Amino acid sequence: MPRTIDRDARRAELAEAVWRVIVERGIGAVSVRTVAAEAGVAVGSLRHLFPTRTELLEFSAGLMVDRATRRIAALPGGGEATEHALDVLRQLLPLSPDSRAELEVTIALIAETPALPGLSRIRDEADRALTGVCRQLVDDLAGDTSSASRAQPERQQDALRLHALVDGLAMHLLVRGGDPGWALDVLRAEIGRLAG
Secondary structure, three states: OHHHHHHHHHHHHHHHHHHHHHHHHOHHHOOHHHHHHHHOOOHHHHHHHOOOHHHHHHHHHHHHHHHHHHHHHOOOOOOOHHHHHHHHHHOOOOOOHHHHHHHHHHHHHHHOOOOOHHHHHHHHHHHHHHHHHHHHHHHHHHOOOOHHHHOOHHHHHHHHHHHHHHHHHHHHHHHHOOOOHHHHHHHHHHHHHHHO
16 A cells, blocks of 8 residues: 555656646646656656656646645535635635646646647546536525526526636736735625625
8 A cells, every 4th residue: 555655646746846847937848857857756767657748747637636626625614605605716716826836737738738638638527627616606605506496597607607707817817916806806796796
């Protein structure tokens, strides 16, 4: 079992090295050699875990999605629906150095999908999951999580609108930087509309 843990930990370390290379030098700089150098390992050691650049990038993308999913799942529930919704949606915005880097890496990986179709599968799964999170928040804010409410097309439209709003705010925050208060105010207003 310790070998598996060591192997998983090493794979995660290499994925984090991929993320650093992307943030510092762009996705074009990601190669087996540059990532091995960034991680401080021999090229052969990296190739033992990831024989190709494609496998390395796909694992890195999947790990990023897994970590974001776990971060959201770890949020405490049971409080006021509007506060919980804001807490969840804050996790999807570049409000910290880590979440900013996460978004930069995500955008770079999405741009790479024409060359690496495996990334499009990960992108599409993450997109569906985010739409699902938004739909759950919409239902929670409406105070009705029955199966009949799930069939309401306006609820699905509200979820897609919320998803698009979060994506747009994330891009604006990434480009503009600065105080995110305005973006959080926009989110609060939309949450209030959905809860109204």
